[in-house]
Amino acid sequence: MSKKVNIAVIIISVIAICISSVSLYFTLSPAEEEKGDIQYVMYLGTNDKDTNEPVCTPAEAKEKVEAILCDKMGGFTIQEANGGWLGDDGTQYNEYTLVIYLSATDIDAVHSVADIMIEEFNQSSILIQANTTQTEFYTTAE
Numbered sequence: 001m002s003k004k005v006n007i008a009v010i011i012i013s014v015i016a017i018c019i020s021s022v023s024l025y026f027t028l029s030p031a032e033e034e035k036g037d038i039q040y041v042m043y044l045g046t047n048d049k050d051t052n053e054p055v056c057t058p059a060e061a062k063e064k065v066e067a068i069l070c071d072k073m074g075g076f077t078i079q080e081a082n083g084g085w086l087g088d089d090g091t092q093y094n095e096y097t098l099v100i101y102l103s104a105t106d107i108d109a110v111h112s113v114a115d116i117m118i119e120e121f122n123q124s125s126i127l128i129q130a131n132t133t134q135t136e137f138y139t140t141a142e
Contacts, residue, residue: 036133037103037104037133037134038106038107038131039102039131039133040103040128040130040131041099041102041129041131042098042100042102042110042114042126042127043081043083043098043099043127043128044065044098044099044100044117045095045096045097045123045126046058046095046097046098047093047095048121049122049123049124050122052095054096055121058096061121062078062080062098064120064121065098065100068113068116068117068120069113072109072116073102073109073113075103076100076101077101078098078099078100078101079098080096080097080098081096081097081098082096082097104137107130110128114126114128
C-alpha cells in the first residue's frame with residue numbers, strides 16, 4: 001500500500017473510534033429526563049362550577065381531599081391557598097383552593113384522582129402541573 005492510503009486508513013480509523021466512543025457514552029449515560037422524575041401539582045378550587053358558591057367549608061374540603069388521596073395515592077402534601085380568576089364577562093371570582101403535591105406516581109393515577117375530585121366538588125376542571133424534579137425519600141444512615 002502506498003503511504004497516502006496508509007494515512008487515509010489511519011485517519012478513518014481514528015474518526016471511527018471517536019464516533020464509537022461518543023455513541024457509547026450517550027448509550028450508557030441516562031437521558032436528562034431519566035435522571036429526574038415528575039412531581040404533579042394539582043390546584044383544586046372548591047366553589048361549585050354552577051353556583052360559584054363553596055361546596056363545603058374549608059375544613060370539610062380538606063378532609064374530603066385527604067380521604068380521597070389516602071385511599072388512592074398513599075402519600076401527598078396539601079397546602080391551602082386562595083385562587084382567583086377573571087371570567088369572560090369581566091366578573092372576578094375568588095375561591096378557597098387546595099394545592100396538592102404528588103410524587104412517585106404517574107399521570108394516569110393523577111387523572112384518576114382528579115376525576116373523583118371533579119365529581120365530588122362539581123368542578124369544570126382541575127389545574128395539573130407536571131414538574132421535572134429529583135425526588136429522594138431520605139432516611140438517616142444508621
